[in-house]
Amino acid sequence: MSDLxxxxxxxxxxxxxxxxxxxxxxxxxxxxxxADEILERAVERMPELSRxxxxxxxxxxxxxxxxxxxxxxxRSKRYDPNxxxxxxxxxxxxxGLMKDVHAMADPVDWLPGDERHGFAVTRAxxxxxxxxxECQAAQS
Amino acid sequence: MSDLxxxxxxxxxxxxxxxxxxxxxxxxxxxxxxADEILERAVERMPELSRxxxxxxxxxxxxxxxxxxxxxxxRSKRYDPNxxxxxxxxxxxxxGLMKDVHAMADPVDWLPGDERHGFAVTRAxxxxxxxxxECQAAQS
DNA sequence: TCCTTCTTTAGACATAGTCTAAGCTAGGAT
DNA sequence: ATCCTAGCTTAGACTATGTCTAAAGAAGGA
Ligand SMILES: [Mn+2]
Ligand SMILES: [Mn+2]
Ligand SMILES: [Zn+2]
Ligand SMILES: [Zn+2]
Numbered sequence: 001m002s003d004l005x006x007x008x009x010x011x012x013x014x015x016x017x018x019x020x021x022x023x024x025x026x027x028x029x030x031x032x033x034x035a036d037e038i039l040e041r042a043v044e045r046m047p048e049l050s051r052x053x054x055x056x057x058x059x060x061x062x063x064x065x066x067x068x069x070x071x072x073x074x075r076s077k078r079y080d081p082n083x084x085x086x087x088x089x090x091x092x093x094x095x096g097l098m099k100d101v102h103a104m105a106d107p108v109d110w111l112p113g114d115e116r117h118g119f120a121v122t123r124a125x126x127x128x129x130x131x132x133x134e135c136q137a138a139q140s
Numbered sequence: 141m142s143d144l145x146x147x148x149x150x151x152x153x154x155x156x157x158x159x160x161x162x163x164x165x166x167x168x169x170x171x172x173x174x175a176d177e178i179l180e181r182a183v184e185r186m187p188e189l190s191r192x193x194x195x196x197x198x199x200x201x202x203x204x205x206x207x208x209x210x211x212x213x214x215r216s217k218r219y220d221p222n223x224x225x226x227x228x229x230x231x232x233x234x235x236g237l238m239k240d241v242h243a244m245a246d247p248v249d250w251l252p253g254d255e256r257h258g259f260a261v262t263r264a265x266x267x268x269x270x271x272x273x274e275c276q277a278a279q280s
Numbered sequence: 281t282c283c284t285t286c287t288t289t290a291g292a293c294a295t296a297g298t299c300t301a302a303g304c305t306a307g308g309a310t
Numbered sequence: 311a312t313c314c315t316a317g318c319t320t321a322g323a324c325t326a327t328g329t330c331t332a333a334a335g336a337a338g339g340a
Contacts, residue, residue: 014286014287014337016286016287016288016336016337018287018288019287034327035327035328036326036327048288048289049288049289050288050289050290051289051290051328052288052289052290052291052329052330053287053288053289055327055328055329056287056288056329059329069214071211071212071213071214072211073211074209074211074217074296074297075326075327076326076327076328077214077327077328090251090255090256090257090259090261092259093262099257099259101251101255101256101257102255103247103250103251103255104250104251104252105245105250107243107247107250107266107268108268110243110244110245110247111230111241111243111244111268112244115230115241115242115243116230116241117230117239117241117272117273118272118273119230119232119239119268119270119271119272119273120270120271120276121230121268121269121270122233122269122270122271123268123269123270124266124267124268124269125266125267125269126247126250126264126265126266127264127265127266127267128247128248128251128259128261128263128264129261129262129263129264129265130256130259130260130261130262130263131259131260131262132257132258132259133257133258133259136260154306154317154318156305156306156317156318156319158318158319159318174296175296175297176295176296188319188320189319189320190319190320190321191297191320191321192298192299192319192320192321192322193318193319193320195296195297195298196298196318196319199298214327214328215295215296216295216296216297217296217297
């Protein structure tokens with residue numbers, strides 16, 4: 001897996017100290033952080049880092065196509081550094097736990113031509129929902 | 141199509157004049173309105189209707205399972221009265237146009253057991269993205 | 281060094297949604 | 311019919327998330 005900073009550099013995008021800290025914070029963990037969670041953690045390494053820079057940087061990384069923006073609930077957006085590996089998400093309706101998953105088929109292939117309304121369909125993402133093991137146990 | 145008010149009544153849910161106007165506004169159109177779009181239109185029939193009641197009522201209809209809450213972008217939630225017909229959504233990345241679509245298979249079946257992380261997976265929704273005919277024309 | 285461009289920053293602003301406290305309504309009990 | 315209670319509605323304050331602005335701060339080429 002070519003790391004995020006390397007991928008970003010290919011876009012002739014200046015890797016400032018702030019941008020490096022943000023990218024490394026984003027990639028360092030395997031969860032899907034919100035902007036404020038990234039700020040919270042990045043600030044431990046760079047105390048003067050501002051909220052505006054975190055938002056600006058995340059938006060730029062999304063525009064470059066190197067980070068995915070997930071809007072799975074109506075709360076904060078979440079950022080996913082794993083943009084170079086096609087995958088979907090499985091979310092627990094009890095506690096919000098989120099897992100990356102891989103489906104056996106490309107959902108675009110399962111959309112018949114007469115359901116496309118003339119669109120040029122380029123991609124599809126699946127959101128699976130259910131209960132995680134702990135929330136199942138808590139419920140019964 | 142058993143209408144939304146009828147479905148709501150089955151839950152022993154009081155159909156007040158406000159709730160009726162909101163439900164009928166939601167169902168009357170085939171687009172997916174935001175809360176404020178519903179307020180805007182419902183107020184034409186009931187000028188004293190408040191924003192809080194629109195939000196309260198939509199949340200209750202979602203909790204009853206009779207309306208779907210869609211969070212497809214990071215902006216406002218959208219509400220879909222068509223909760224009794226399984227379907228997915230196709231969105232134009234140019235203009236935001238949204239269409240209901242029906243896939244040929246249930247995506248839950250495409251998720252292998254070893255990708256379920258012990259979850260009890262209950263449902264899945266697909267978001268298709270692409271360009272609508274008009275945005276394709278505008279681009280070329 | 282000087283100049284230009286890009287980046288960062290604090291804080292103001294915008295928007296979407298929730299909460300609160302008070303008043304209102306509907307319907308059952310008397 | 312009147313009273314009572316539970317639930318509903320309301321305006322507006324409040325919260326959370328994200329964007330914008332204007333000024334100051336790098337960076338790098340001439
Ligand atoms: Mn992911
Ligand atoms: Mn729909
Ligand atoms: Zn859970
Ligand atoms: Zn379009």
